[in-house]
Structures are given as structure tokens and as C-alpha cells.
Amino acid sequence: MDIFIRLHREGFAILTVVGLLLFFTNVLLRTSGSVYFRPVLAISLMVFGFLMQFFRDPERPIERKDNRLVYAPADGRICAIEEVVEKEYFGEKRLQVSIFMTPFNVHVNRNPVGGIVRYFRYHPGKYLVAWHPKSSTENEHTTVVYDTGEHQILMRQIAGALARRIRWYVSEGQTVVQGDDMGFIKFGSRVDLFLPLEAKLNVKIDQTVRGNRDIIAYLPE
Numbered sequence: 001m002d003i004f005i006r007l008h009r010e011g012f013a014i015l016t017v018v019g020l021l022l023f024f025t026n027v028l029l030r031t032s033g034s035v036y037f038r039p040v041l042a043i044s045l046m047v048f049g050f051l052m053q054f055f056r057d058p059e060r061p062i063e064r065k066d067n068r069l070v071y072a073p074a075d076g077r078i079c080a081i082e083e084v085v086e087k088e089y090f091g092e093k094r095l096q097v098s099i100f101m102t103p104f105n106v107h108v109n110r111n112p113v114g115g116i117v118r119y120f121r122y123h124p125g126k127y128l129v130a131w132h133p134k135s136s137t138e139n140e141h142t143t144v145v146y147d148t149g150e151h152q153i154l155m156r157q158i159a160g161a162l163a164r165r166i167r168w169y170v171s172e173g174q175t176v177v178q179g180d181d182m183g184f185i186k187f188g189s190r191v192d193l194f195l196p197l198e199a200k201l202n203v204k205i206d207q208t209v210r211g212n213r214d215i216i217a218y219l220p221e
Contacts, residue, residue, distance in 0.1 A: 010184045011055025060212035062179035067148040070217045072209040073112040074191045076101040086194045094194040101189050110211045114178035117170050119145035142168050151219050154194035179212045
């Protein structure tokens with residue numbers, strides 16, 4: 001298991017603030033002899049434990065880097081596989097694969113392929129539940145297009161009903177490495193991939209995948 005290996009930098013501030021608040025609250029209750037000390041202590045430990053597991057950042061180096069392999073960019077469940085017209089960048093049909101992330105999944109987002117970031121946009125928006133059909137375009141999201149030299153892959157980070165902060169570490173024109181961190185979404189969300197129609201899928205609906213471990217698809221040569 002890779003639950004408590006290390007913490008992501010996005011969690012340092014919130015863990016520090018929440019940890020201090022919980023610590024001083026429990027010290028105050030303990031020194032005052034309050035009957036609420038034990039239940040509040042138990043709740044405090046559960047809250048802090050939940051935050052630690054949410055911001056965990058397991059080391060997952062890719063054993064076989066190959067841009068013909070599209071690795072899962074996030075942990076979660078495959079919630080959609082369909083042919084759609086991608087309107088923002090391609091303006092043509094693409095194969096969409098969506099990964100739904102619960103608050104209990106690792107929330108680090110990783111580059112599914114390596115290459116040059118040809119396009120990047122941040123879009124403010126709504127906070128519909130992540131599995132809503134319109135969340136891909138109407139929710140707060142980012143759009144990143146990776147150019148491998150042979151293919152272009154589009155990826156979206158999509159905020160959900162609870163996730164109201166998307167972080168990204170890539171920029172247009174940047175050269176990125178397959179498997180490196182590209183961002184983080186807080187508290188439940190979704191990631192969409194838009195692949196060439198000729199891509200050979202390696203996943204199915206409701207399958208659980210792990211970032212940098214499971215191969216989403218094989219790209220044609």
C-alpha cells in the first residue's frame with residue numbers, strides 16, 4: 001500500500017493550520033476538565049487522519065516511459081468512455097476517457113505522456129458534481145494539450161461539487177516528462193483524456209486505475 005508514504009506540498013499549509021487549531025482546542029478542553037475532551041479528541045484525530053490520506057503523494061516512477069503508452073494521469077474509477085466532438089481545441093471527434101476521483105483517492109495529477117505543451121487554458125466555472133455530463137465544459141477546469149511529436153493528447157482537470165481549487169504546474173510551450181506531476185485537485189474531482197480515435201483502449205467502464213501505473217490506451221505508430 002502507498003497511503004502514508006509522503007505528503008504533497010499542496011497540503012502543507014492546510015495541515016499546519018488545521019493541526020494547530022485541533023491541537024490548541026484539545027489542550028484547552030483537557031486543561032479545563034471538559035467532558036467533551038475525549039469525543040473531540042477522537043473527532044480531531046479522524047479529521048487530521050482524513051486530511052493526511054487526502055494529501056498523500058506516493059512515489060510512482062514510470063518503469064517504462066514510452067509515448068505510445070498513455071498512462072493514467074490520476075487515481076480513480078473510469079466513469080466514461082465515448083466518442084465525442086472536442087470543441088475547444090481539436091474541433092473534431094476524439095475518444096474521451098474520464099476518471100472520477102473520490103476524496104479518498106490520491107489527488108496528484110501526472111503527465112500521461114511526455115512532449116511539448118502546445119496549448120493551456122484555465123476556465124473558471126460552475127461546481128456541478130464531477131460525473132455530470134456538462135461538468136467537462138461548464139465546471140471550473142483546465143485544458144492541456146500534449147504534443148508527443150506524433151500525436152496530440154488533450155487532458156482536462158475538472159473541479160467537482162467539493163473541489164474548488166485546481167492547481168497546475170505546466171505552461172504553454174513547456175517541455176514535460178511523462179509521469180511527472182502536472183497538478184493537483186482538492187477534494188473530489190475528475191480528469192478527462194481526449195485521444196485519437198485510432199487509439200487502442202486498455203481500460204473499461206468502472207475499472208479502477210492508478211496514476212503512472214495503469215495504461216489507459218496504446219497510440220498508433
